[in-house]
Amino acid sequence: MEHGKYRFIVGFLIVPLTIYAVFVIWPFAQSIYYSFTDWTGLSPDFKMVGFDNYIKLFSDEVFWKSLQHSLLFLLLLPLVTISLALFFAFMINVGGRRRKNSAVSGVRGSSFYKIVYFFPQVLSIAIVALLFRFAYNPRSGSLNAALDAVGLSALKTAWLGDPETALWAVMAVMVWSTVGFFVVLFSAAMTSIPRDYYEAALLDGADRITTFFRITLPLLWDTVQSGWIYMGILALGAEAFAVVQIMTTGPGGPAYSTTVLPLYVYLKAFRDGQAAYATTIGVALLVVTLAFAAVVLKLGRRERLEY
Amino acid sequence: MKTTGTLPEDRETETVSTVLTGDPLRGTADEESKKGTEGRTLNVFSHGMLVLWAVMVVMPLLWAVMTSFKDDKSIFTSPWSPPSTLNFDNWSRAWSQAHMSEYFFNTLLVVGGSLIGTMLLGSMVAYVLARFDFPGNRFFYFLFIGGMSFPIILALVPLFYVMSNTGLLNTRHGLILAYIAYSLPFTTFFLTSFFRSLPTSVAEAALIDGASHTRTFFQVMLPMAKPGLISVGIFNFLGQWNQYMLPTVLNTDPDQRVLTQGLVELAASQGYKGDWSGLFAGLVMAMLPVLAAYIIFQRQVVAGLTAGALK
Numbered sequence: 001m002e003h004g005k006y007r008f009i010v011g012f013l014i015v016p017l018t019i020y021a022v023f024v025i026w027p028f029a030q031s032i033y034y035s036f037t038d039w040t041g042l043s044p045d046f047k048m049v050g051f052d053n054y055i056k057l058f059s060d061e062v063f064w065k066s067l068q069h070s071l072l073f074l075l076l077l078p079l080v081t082i083s084l085a086l087f088f089a090f091m092i093n094v095g096g097r098r099r100k101n102s103a104v105s106g107v108r109g110s111s112f113y114k115i116v117y118f119f120p121q122v123l124s125i126a127i128v129a130l131l132f133r134f135a136y137n138p139r140s141g142s143l144n145a146a147l148d149a150v151g152l153s154a155l156k157t158a159w160l161g162d163p164e165t166a167l168w169a170v171m172a173v174m175v176w177s178t179v180g181f182f183v184v185l186f187s188a189a190m191t192s193i194p195r196d197y198y199e200a201a202l203l204d205g206a207d208r209i210t211t212f213f214r215i216t217l218p219l220l221w222d223t224v225q226s227g228w229i230y231m232g233i234l235a236l237g238a239e240a241f242a243v244v245q246i247m248t249t250g251p252g253g254p255a256y257s258t259t260v261l262p263l264y265v266y267l268k269a270f271r272d273g274q275a276a277y278a279t280t281i282g283v284a285l286l287v288v289t290l291a292f293a294a295v296v297l298k299l300g301r302r303e304r305l306e307y
Numbered sequence: 308m309k310t311t312g313t314l315p316e317d318r319e320t321e322t323v324s325t326v327l328t329g330d331p332l333r334g335t336a337d338e339e340s341k342k343g344t345e346g347r348t349l350n351v352f353s354h355g356m357l358v359l360w361a362v363m364v365v366m367p368l369l370w371a372v373m374t375s376f377k378d379d380k381s382i383f384t385s386p387w388s389p390p391s392t393l394n395f396d397n398w399s400r401a402w403s404q405a406h407m408s409e410y411f412f413n414t415l416l417v418v419g420g421s422l423i424g425t426m427l428l429g430s431m432v433a434y435v436l437a438r439f440d441f442p443g444n445r446f447f448y449f450l451f452i453g454g455m456s457f458p459i460i461l462a463l464v465p466l467f468y469v470m471s472n473t474g475l476l477n478t479r480h481g482l483i484l485a486y487i488a489y490s491l492p493f494t495t496f497f498l499t500s501f502f503r504s505l506p507t508s509v510a511e512a513a514l515i516d517g518a519s520h521t522r523t524f525f526q527v528m529l530p531m532a533k534p535g536l537i538s539v540g541i542f543n544f545l546g547q548w549n550q551y552m553l554p555t556v557l558n559t560d561p562d563q564r565v566l567t568q569g570l571v572e573l574a575a576s577q578g579y580k581g582d583w584s585g586l587f588a589g590l591v592m593a594m595l596p597v598l599a600a601y602i603i604f605q606r607q608v609v610a611g612l613t614a615g616a617l618k
Contacts, residue, residue, distance in 0.1 A: 004519065004520060005439065005441075005520065006441065008435075008519075008520040008521065009435050009439055009441055011521075012431040012432070012434070012435045012524075013431075013432060013435055013447065015428060015431075016428035016429070016431060016432045016491060017432070017447070019428070019484060019487055019488050019491070020450075020451065020454070020488050020491050022469070022488070023466060023469075023484060023485055023487075023488030023489070024454050024462060024488050024489065024491075024492075025450070025454075026465075026469070027462040027463070027464075027465040027466040027469055028457065028461065028462040028465075030465040030469075031461050031462060031464055031465050034464070034465060041464070041467075041468060084360075087353075087356070088356070088357060088360065091353050091354075091356075091357055092357075095353055107353070107354065107357065109357075112361075113357055113360075113361060114609075115602070115605060116361050116364055116365060117360065117361070117364060118601070118605075118608075118609060119364055119365070119368065119598065119601070120364060121612065122545060122597045122598065122600075122601040122608065123549070123594055123597060123598070124548070124549030124550075124551060124566075124567045124593070124597075125549065125551060126549070126551040126567035126568075126570065126571055127549075127567065127570065127590060127593055127594055130570055130571060130574055130590060131367055131368075131371055131590060132367070133574070134371075134374075134587075135367055135370070139383065140382060140383040140384075140386055140583075141386065142366075142367070142370050142386045142387060145385075145386040145387050146387065149387065176363070176364070179360070180364065181612065181613075184609050184612075184613055185613045188613055208349070233456075236458065237458050237459060237460065238459060238460070238551070238552040241460065241551075241552055242551045242552060245555075246571055246574075262458065262460040262552075265460045265461070265464065266460060266463075266555075266556070269464045269467070270467070270556065275464055275465075275468070278464050279461065279464050279465070282458065282460060282461030282464065283461065285458045285460070285461060286457055286458055286461055289456070289457065289458055290456070293456065
């Protein structure tokens with residue numbers, strides 16, 4: 001049996017490893033290398049230019065705008081999404097009182113909420129973005145029409161066309177599409193918290209808010225932390241790219257008011273023929289992603305509760 | 308954000324009500340009346356929020372379904388009114404003339420191929436890494452799962468040119484390979500821990516009985532790993548079905564477009580033609596199958612996605 005072991009291991013690894021190396025590892029390593037060249041992507045010729053691309057970043061206004069928006073996404077999106085989801089999940093699982101003779105239970109209709117809230121999660125972000133592009137339409141969109149109907153016509157605006165509101169309108173869509181996932185995720189984590197903890201807290205006279213901050217949140221901290229990283233990666237990556245690219249017209253919204261780092265990488269590489277510079281922006285994105293994960297893990301460790 | 312705004316007030320009323328009453332586990336009549344006045348603010352607020360969010364989730368979807376049956380004129384003049392007549396021709400127009408049928412077909416082919424490939428290759432890697440001790444085991448493990456932590460868009464720029472040079476650009480099999488490659492990190496990660504959790508005795512018995520490693524894998528281990536395969540399979544299916552960035556970059560040929568891409572292109576072109584109703588029909592067409600599948604297989608989908616995302 002030992003005889004065939006290595007042949008078996010090699011046989012099983014060779015195909016997946018090749019695919020993975022060719023399509024992921026190799027391009028990834030290449031992109032860091034390209035960031036030190038003047039490669040356009042259009043012709044096979046290029047030469048090394050050292051840190052020129054990195055120096056160029058510093059004076060590139062659109063890069064700073066993209067970075068600023070990506071950082072805003074990174075800080076605000078997880079905060080809003082996770083806060084809302086924690087609140088909903090707490091209500092759904094622990095918020096009900098005096099039902100079914102048990103001390104702790106969810107509010108009425110909690111399973112219905114869990115099913116409905118999850119809807120956006122199974123839809124493609126591209127479809128969601130398209131749907132809201134129509135809803136935000138100033139002329140015929142459902143949002144402005146709804147404002148008219150409830151007598152708030154004064155609030156009507158060109159949502160995605162106005163540089164003041166475009167970024168917020170885009171972020172709202174990302175919150176809309178992810179809250180449900182976290183509600184379900186946190187619900188799963190909450191059901192694994194022993195009921196006696198809640199009962200003991202209730203006997204001590206703790207109210208729901210104290211219970212949440214003293215019991216639920218500390219015991220959920222690991223899940224919140226990984227959720228935070230997960231949401232942060234969405235906010236920096238493919239999800240943000242799709243939402244901004246589909247919803248806002250032109251290159252990242254009116255006057256670049258909604259552009260984000262992944263979109264800027266895409267535009268530089270495939271619109272402007274500056275492949276090397278695009279990979280440099282990508283490296284900046286990588287640095288932000290890794291720094292973010294490191295910060296969350298570091299902050300998380302300090303507040304982690306052992307039980 | 309809205310939740311924190313009202314906390315101090317609610318905290319006060321809640322504390323008063325619970326402190327003043329007796330046993331908080333079994334609500335007494337006294338508590339009921341107290342709660343009636345003071346706990347109500349919190350209750351009304353919380354339930355209000357829950358209902359509001361449910362409405363906010365469902366309304367845009369219902370609006371899209373409603374709009375897909377309307378004619379172009381009423382879409383613009385009265386966005387919220389229900390359709391006066393059900394225009395089913397919007398749907399047939401979207402399906403045939405606006406190429407929705409082709410987008411569906413392309414998506415089915417690409418996702419079908421890549422899902423099979425991802426599951427097969429992913430479980431092979433995971434099995435080897437989880438159950439065999441060999442030099443480099445840890446290295447390969449971290450090589451594979453390392454892919455989860457970096458921004459895909461960074462690799463896509465050179466990948467575009469790699470694929471262009473090898474003739475894989477704008478082909479379905481090229482897209483399938485890319486989907487597989489980018490699904491491997493998570494699939495491997497998830498299934499490695501799953502294979503580790505399975506008992507070793509059954510596989511050992513099979514080997515002693517003379518089964519080869521390959522045979523043991525396919526006939527003993529894979530069937531045992533079914534729950535894990537289903538979870539990660541659903542996760543990958545939805546991820547690949549909903550993929551937008553990879554096809555946008557790697558698949559620019561109009562004939563090869565997948566659903567998400569096709570819809571976005573359609574939105575651009577139909578906008579000129581003014582066929583908004585056809586566009587909404589296409590949008591709803593793409594939405595309904597996954598929503599229906601979710602409602603039917605709700606438990607599995609939720610388990611798959613949540614187990615999938617954060618194990």
